[in-house]
Amino acid sequence: MAQFIQRFHADKSAIRDELLSGLQEPQAITSPKYLYDALGSKLFEAICELPEYYPTRTEAAIFDAHADEIAASVGRGRTLVDLGAGNCAKAARLFPVLQPAHYVPIDISVDFLRDSVDTLQQRFPAMEITALGVDFSAPFALPDHVGPAQRLFFYPGSSIGNFAPADATAFLARLAQAGDNDGGLLISVDLVKAKPLLDAAYDDALGVTASFNLNLLNHLNTVLEADFNVRGWQHVAFFNTDQxxxxxxxxxxxxxxxxxxxxxxxxxxxxxxxTENSYKYTAAGFAALLERAGFTLQQSWTDPQGWFMVCHAKASGNRP
Incomplete structure (x- = not known):
């Protein structure tokens, strides 16, 4: 039977303070997490189906092509800790080869996980599942019954790119410290490529990404009781080569x-x-970031074009 634990409870006053602080900076800024209200989440699902948006299908192709190699590298029967699990689909795709003994999907709201986890429990009745509602971008502790040994942290979708490199290092360092030296990390990262490909992926011809970005203003109007006129704004996205x-x-x-x-x-x-950054890495640059965070790269897999990379790393014991 799946267990649900809700540790995150939205503090409306703190959210309001955070948003207002960012909007009143000399360069106004908001966290990308505020792009994902109910409509924003649906728009992002549509983005993942666009021809210009290569990350989702490229990552899926890597997992399909190298599933057995990935399982051999990370080991079967682990405790699979799925960070930002959402609908759990990416992890479930790997269940047949990873055969996790315990699945721990983590998202900021357990409510979003319930239906998916209930369905998974029917498909995999012998698997222990603990769904955890927590903001995993901040320091957090796993429940006591999720032991430190045999943990495999799973962070797909190149979501690590939403962190600035120093913040990404600090975040991954917390994961390295959260398991024993046999602890593992299975993580995806988007690689540097031609600027026109990157620009198009975040500014598609149909304007779905523009709608996704502009919908943030609707969310701000609701949370802040503001009067942003969406028609008075336009979406701008580009690859900053220097950064x-x-x-x-x-x-x-x-x-x-x-x-x-x-x-x-x-x-x-x-x-x-x-409203958002998405950092892109070279293969060598991301391996160096893992090393700084206390991980050692064990193996990596890419697509034929070299656009995207999946990495298995282990905690090295050399903690920052």
């Missing part, structure tokens, strides 16, 4: 003043709100 990252922004089409309960901000024409 090796995709940047997403919302740009004011004309000068305007946005008001919210207790305050306001004037935006000049062309002024932007920075």
């Amino acid at each position: 090796s990252r995709i940047e997403m922004h919302l740009e004011a089409k004309a000068a305007q003043t946005v008001r919210w309960r207790g305050g306001q901000r004037h935006f000049a024409a062309g002024e932007r709100i920075h």
